[in-house]
Amino acid sequence: MNILLTTHNYYPYNFGGTEVYVSNLALFLKNRGDQVQIIASVPDLAFEKNPTVYEDENLKVCTYIHEDINVLGVQYKFIDTTQIYSRQSYAHEKSWTAYLNKNKHLKNLDILHINGFTPTIGLDLIRAIHAVNKNLKIVTSYHTPISCAKENLMFANTAQEQIDCVDEIADMYSYRLDISYNKAKILSRLIPSFYIKYLPALFNLKYLTKSNIKSFKSLVSLTDEWWVYSNGIKNHLVKKNVSSEKIVAERHGISPLFINNDRISSSQNIFFFSGRMIKIKGIVTLLKAWMSLQVNPNRELWIASEPHSDVKKINDLISEAAQRKDIKWLGQLSQQEIAFCYSEASTVIIPSETYEIGPLVFHEAIASGCRVICSDIGGCKELSEHYQHDSTTFKTGNPEDLKYKIIELSSSPSKVGLRTKVLSFNEHFNNILHKSRVYEKQDYFSTYI
Structure with missing residues (x-):
């Protein structure tokens, strides 16, 4: 199968939990015989060390090899405030389309597997890739709180989890202004929903939050399958109108x-x-x-x-x-x-x-x-x-x-020598791929556990 993994950051320029996961997934798929490529946003240093393969007024792309897998490093030359929240821009989608039309290696993809949802790795890229890969299936892994405009899934300005049926506009105002949720609900009713370019983001927060909510709904409509790593996030997605039949849940594996x-x-x-x-x-x-x-x-x-x-x-x-x-x-x-x-x-x-x-x-x-x-x-x-x-x-x-x-x-003794069983990455990927309806076209059972 021909698989493209997208992630907001990647080695060797950034390091974190998502990067660890994507790296191990890429190697697992490659070892099973799949063709695997990665797209990630990268810093300026990546362009100093690697060849630029595409550039226009909006988009810049370099290429490098990491762990014997081809990585396309991308940068947007500008990202305005609205795009930070909406995670889409017609200009950038047009640039992606121009790039894809010149590069056959991103055509005939079977799976686009999304591991981050940001202005750079957002709806522009997803729609452009989908347009040139008509039989494409899209899998989204929920690594970070991409369904929350505040990016934390916390309730208002508190240290508590987000409640059910929260008013997301008031939730955002409470968080940003550090005021009570009830006061924020009153304030949010008084703020207009339109966008005025030259005003500070705080005055446009209602419009921006709504555009963020809309962007996640767009991702939901485009995604064929969700991978989640906890029961809490599975339940959260169901409340966000994601069909439970589209959700595959499996606890993380480790190195x-x-x-x-x-x-x-x-x-x-x-x-x-x-x-x-x-x-x-x-x-x-x-x-x-x-x-x-x-x-x-x-x-x-x-x-x-x-x-x-x-x-x-x-x-x-x-x-x-x-x-x-x-x-x-x-x-x-x-x-x-x-x-x-x-x-x-x-x-x-x-x-x-x-x-x-x-x-x-x-x-x-x-x-x-x-x-x-x-x-x-x-x-x-x-x-x-x-x-x-x-x-x-x-x-x-x-x-x-x-x-x-x-x-x-x-003051209490540690449990010397006692270990609780934790899945390895290979065990995790074997389990989750067997549950997957998108990846089920091929037998992925591995003896390398």
């Missing part, structure tokens, strides 16, 4: 790097965090909780990130935390280095303040024999219930509650 590794004996009780230095990943809550603890020579916090944030308040907190001798900043680590940290850590902390879909780090930690402390929302909460003997939750955004959970696990 063999994290499976059956030997534990490293340590006199220290090591707590480990791997993530970006942004508020939605819970770094503020984590640092406040840790700095309220008394220094214990037998307890350390390891942070797999650079000690820097673009947000001044977070950067100030990081500077204060850097004075603590019981916090180690490890910098950005490779997958192999993270696996080594897991083997020595007793507990992994996932303090996210956004709806995590089904975080890979959770599965990796469990497979590595670590315990997990996580926020009590979204995919974290669901996985905590799934791995109930190996994890515990704290109240999202509450440093005091997190502090007590850290103290509790500091």
Whole structure:
């Protein structure tokens, strides 16, 4: 089969959960004999290091090889505010059509598999590819909250999950203005729904939010099959009028790097965090909780990130935390280095303040024999219930509650040698492809598990 995978970011220029997933899916399909290509948005550096194969007034495309798979790196020369929300532009769709008409390698596709829905990897690209591939089937993987205009699936300006039947316009105003949901409902009725170009985005927020909602509905109408990695997101999509028959659900698999590794004996009780230095990943809550603890020579916090944030308040907190001798900043680590940290850590902390879909780090930690402390929302909460003997939750955004959970696990023995079964990527892909109606044209059962 001829398969095109699209993703917002990709190696070697960006690294994250979606990139890990797409890379492993691409290799799995390639090893099964499929023709696989990838399209991803890339930074300027990609064009400095690789040949540009297409350029017009709207679109720029380069090409490079990663893990023996051809990647098309793309950039839009401009993206206006309306396109950020609507994820479509006639000018960019026209440019994609011109590019596709000159390149046969993106014709005769069997499957377009979407792994990100953004202004760059949006409706322009999807419609242009669909137009030149009449028998194309479209699969969309739900890796991030693409159905939410706020991109977090949280309720208004709170640390709670989004409620059913939410007024999405009021929800957005509450979040952006940090006002109560009820006040935002009143405000949203007073704001006009049209767009005035030269006014700040806040004044056009009602129009922009509606265009974002419409763009997701368009994606729903174009998608033949959805891949999801949690029951919560499956239920969410059904409420968004996606037919349950179009949804394939399977929990994430992980790299063999994290499976059956030997534990490293340590006199220290090591707590480990791997993530970006942004508020939605819970770094503020984590640092406040840790700095309220008394220094214990037998307890350390390891942070797999650079000690820097673009947000001044977070950067100030990081500077204060850097004075603590019981916090180690490890910098950005490779997958192999993270696996080594897991083997020595007793507990992994996932303090996210956004709806995590089904975080890979959770599965990796469990497979590595670590315990997990996580926020009590979204995919974290669901996985905590799934791995109930190996994890515990704290109240999202509450440093005091997190502090007590850290103290509790500091004084309780770790489960040395005990491992809960976690799927490998190959097992995951075998399972999900067997459930798929789009991929079922070919037998994908693999002996390479």
